[in-house]
Amino acid sequence: MHQDIKEILISEEQIKEKVAELGKRLSEVYKDLNPLCICVLKGAVPFMADLIRKMEIPMEMDFMAVSSYGNATTSSGVVRILKDLEASIEGRHVLIVEDIIDSGLTLSYLVEMLKGRNAASVKIATLLDKPDRRKVDLSPDYSCFTIPDAFVVGYGLDFAEKYRNLPYIGVLKEEVYQ
Ligand SMILES: O=P(O)(O)OC[C@H]1O[C@H](OP(=O)(O)OP(=O)(O)O)[C@H](O)[C@@H]1O
Numbered sequence: 001m002h003q004d005i006k007e008i009l010i011s012e013e014q015i016k017e018k019v020a021e022l023g024k025r026l027s028e029v030y031k032d033l034n035p036l037c038i039c040v041l042k043g044a045v046p047f048m049a050d051l052i053r054k055m056e057i058p059m060e061m062d063f064m065a066v067s068s069y070g071n072a073t074t075s076s077g078v079v080r081i082l083k084d085l086e087a088s089i090e091g092r093h094v095l096i097v098e099d100i101i102d103s104g105l106t107l108s109y110l111v112e113m114l115k116g117r118n119a120a121s122v123k124i125a126t127l128l129d130k131p132d133r134r135k136v137d138l139s140p141d142y143s144c145f146t147i148p149d150a151f152v153v154g155y156g157l158d159f160a161e162k163y164r165n166l167p168y169i170g171v172l173k174e175e176v177y178q
C-alpha cells in the first residue's frame with residue numbers, strides 16, 4: 001500500500017467486479033440506442049476505459065474537462081468548462097461518466113447544460129457516490145459504490161494531481177493534506 005494511504009476502501013478486485021456488472025447492465029439498457037458516453041476528465045478516465053470495454057453494444061465516446069476543485073479538497077462551487085464536446089448531442093442518448101459525486105455541484109451544472117443542448121436523454125454513471133456531502137438535490141442513475149465522507153484517491157481520483165494511478169480507492173492520511 002502507498003505510504004500516504006490510511007486505508008484501502010475499495011480493492012482492485014471489487015472495482016473490477018462492479019464495473020463489469022454495470023457494463024452488462026448498460027448493455028441491456030442502451031441496446032439499439034448507440035449511447036454517447038461522455039467522460040469527465042481527468043478523474044473518470046480509468047473508470048471510462050474499463051466500463052466501455054464491458055459494454056457489448058455500439059456506442060461512441062467524447063470528453064469534457066470541467067474544473068471545480070483546482071488543488072483544494074472542497075468544491076469552490078464555480079464550474080469552469082476547460083474543454084467542450086467535439087460534436088452536437090442533439091437527439092443523442094447521453095451517459096455522463098464520472099468518478100465521484102461529492103457536493104454534486106459539478107454534475108448538476110453539467111446535466112443542466114447538456115439537457116439544454118436537446119439530448120434525447122441525459123443520465124449519470126458514477127464510480128463513487130458520497131451522499132453525505134451533497135449540497136444540491138442530485139442522485140446518479142447508476143453508481144458502483146456509496147462511500148462515507150472521507151477524501152479518497154486512486155483509480156483516477158487525485159489530490160493535487162497525485163495518486164490517480166493507484167489501482168484501488170484509498171483514504172488519504174489527514175497529515176498529507178492538512
Ligand atoms: O460533486 P462535486 O463536489 O462537484 O465533485 C465531483 C467532481 O470533482 C472532481 O473533479 P475535479 O474538479 O477535481 O477534476 P479532476 O477530475 O480533473 O480531478 C471529480 O472528478 C468530479 O468531477
Ligand code: HPA
Pocket residue numbers: 069100102150151152153157158159
Ligand atoms: O474525495 C475526493 N477525492 C478526490 N477528488 C474528489 N473530488 C470530489 N471529492 C473527491
